[in-house]
Amino acid sequence: MSLVGNWSYPTAIKFGAGRIKELPEACAAAGMKRPLLVTDKGLADLPITAATLDIMEAAGLGRGLFSDVDPNPNEKNLEAGVAAYNAGGHDGVIAFGGGSGLDLGKMVAFMAGQTRPVWDFEDIGDWWTRADSDVIAPIIAVPTTAGTGSEVGRASVITNSETHAKKIIFHPKVLPTVVICDPELTVGMPKFITAGTGLDAFAHCVEAYSSPHYHPMSHGIALEGMRLVKEYLPRAYEDGTDIEARAQMMSAAAMGATAFQKGLGAIHAMSHPIGAVFNTHHGTTNAVCMPAVLEFNAPAIADRFQSAAAYLGIDGGFDGVRGFVQSFNDSLGIPTRLSELGVTEAAIPELVRGAIIDPSCGGNPIELTEDNLTALFKAAL
Numbered sequence: 001m002s003l004v005g006n007w008s009y010p011t012a013i014k015f016g017a018g019r020i021k022e023l024p025e026a027c028a029a030a031g032m033k034r035p036l037l038v039t040d041k042g043l044a045d046l047p048i049t050a051a052t053l054d055i056m057e058a059a060g061l062g063r064g065l066f067s068d069v070d071p072n073p074n075e076k077n078l079e080a081g082v083a084a085y086n087a088g089g090h091d092g093v094i095a096f097g098g099g100s101g102l103d104l105g106k107m108v109a110f111m112a113g114q115t116r117p118v119w120d121f122e123d124i125g126d127w128w129t130r131a132d133s134d135v136i137a138p139i140i141a142v143p144t145t146a147g148t149g150s151e152v153g154r155a156s157v158i159t160n161s162e163t164h165a166k167k168i169i170f171h172p173k174v175l176p177t178v179v180i181c182d183p184e185l186t187v188g189m190p191k192f193i194t195a196g197t198g199l200d201a202f203a204h205c206v207e208a209y210s211s212p213h214y215h216p217m218s219h220g221i222a223l224e225g226m227r228l229v230k231e232y233l234p235r236a237y238e239d240g241t242d243i244e245a246r247a248q249m250m251s252a253a254a255m256g257a258t259a260f261q262k263g264l265g266a267i268h269a270m271s272h273p274i275g276a277v278f279n280t281h282h283g284t285t286n287a288v289c290m291p292a293v294l295e296f297n298a299p300a301i302a303d304r305f306q307s308a309a310a311y312l313g314i315d316g317g318f319d320g321v322r323g324f325v326q327s328f329n330d331s332l333g334i335p336t337r338l339s340e341l342g343v344t345e346a347a348i349p350e351l352v353r354g355a356i357i358d359p360s361c362g363g364n365p366i367e368l369t370e371d372n373l374t375a376l377f378k379a380a381l
Contacts, residue, residue: 003183003247010152010258015181015250017243020052020142023094024059026178030138032092034062036085038105039096040069048144048185052096064088066108069097072275072282073104074161075118081108085137092138095176098197099148099282102141103156106174109137110156123155123170123359131171141176144185146236146249147197147283149204149257151179159276166272168359181254183246191237192284195332198233198249200283202226203267203290204256206325209308210301211263211363218262225255227312230328237332263363266293266355266376273354280341287334288341291326292380296372298322300365338380348377 004016012029014022027035037056043049044067053063066084069077085093085108095105111118113135120130141151150156155170189197205225208218229252235245270293271285294301302318314320335341343351352373355361361368 003244011175011179012177013152013179013181013254017182017184017247019180020182020185021055023052023055023140023142023180024061026140026180027059027061027092030092030140030177032061032138032140034064034088034090035092035094035140036064036066036088036090036108037094037096038066038069038081038108039101040071040098041067043067043097043101043144046188048188049096052142064090069100069104071100072159072166072279073100074159076161077104078107078111078118078158082112085112090137092140094140094142095151096142096144098143098145099150099157102143102148102150103158106139106141106150106176107156107158107169109139110169110171110174112137118158118169119160119167121169121171123168128171133171133173136171136173139174139176141179142185143181143250143253145189145193145197146186146246146253147200149201149253151176151181152254152257157272164276165354166276181250183243183250186246186250187241187243189240191240192333194237194240195233195334196281196284196287197253198229198236198283199287199329199332199334201249201253201256202229202233203283203286204260204264205229205252206290207265207267207363208256208259208262209304210265210297210365212300212365213263213363215262218259221255222259222262223308223311225252225259226308228252228255230312234331264360265364266296266361266368266373268360269355269358269364269368270351270373270376270380272358272360273351274338274341274343276354277347277350278342284334285341287329288336288338289380291322291329292376294322294325295379296376297365338377343381345378345381348374348381351377
């Protein structure tokens, strides 16, 4: 089977090993002549970034680079990125990296021409209509991890550095014009990042599948996404050069983010404030929260996971899935408790306050309250 394709759900995706070479054509299709490549601090000096800048330069696109991006990007990173974009006279953004680079790159393109503060565009009601859509710069997304799926998303997560709250900023035109998914770019990921990002994709699929909202396309995508992670994440974890496993995980990442159009839930409602307060890795935090959330949601999701278990080749229905998730985490070196990530019991009230207002709450199959979220945090601690 050839792992190459051109897809248009939800946007144009150039998928396959070596396709980063097509970046100049993607820039031309997006109308970019002087793009700014936005990535995170950890990627800035790596060979894959240098090679990508070489491709840009050889095509006459310059070597514009901004990399002052924290693992949980905030409005200060955004302000610096917008300043670099405008000072350099750029006409589009290549968002390059994992979730942090992708999210911030998309926001630089979004905010470069806006006059209102970024918090005015939080994903609440129709707040996105406040933006001047005519000045949003084109975006090309190039993921270098297989987890977040931000390359196919219409939003970014930005942390407020003063309140330590993660905010989801949404606009339809934040969806990248072109995505280049080249699994060769993920070969150098260390094991703990491979595990954490892969389990982020798995959490997206689990929560989308659990969501009570009606979206059969996303429901089906979530199910197949879970299967791909189950089959290929262990292979990518054990052998980072396994290009088939890396490719299948890139597919699963894009599928997870496409699927969660159906909704997210308590896993993300918990992990967003944890990441904002304790600066934890998002995917790893999701993985640690997942067993407790599955237990909590069991009355509402056990029946639908009976069929999922059969499709995934897991014996024992929902109980089998629940047991698999914990053993899967263990096999990938994921901590068992939130306390191992530095989360403290004293912080639970603050975390609950952040979780209860998180947009992810709306997709949980059981209504979330301050009381049951407190219990969930304690169960995962």
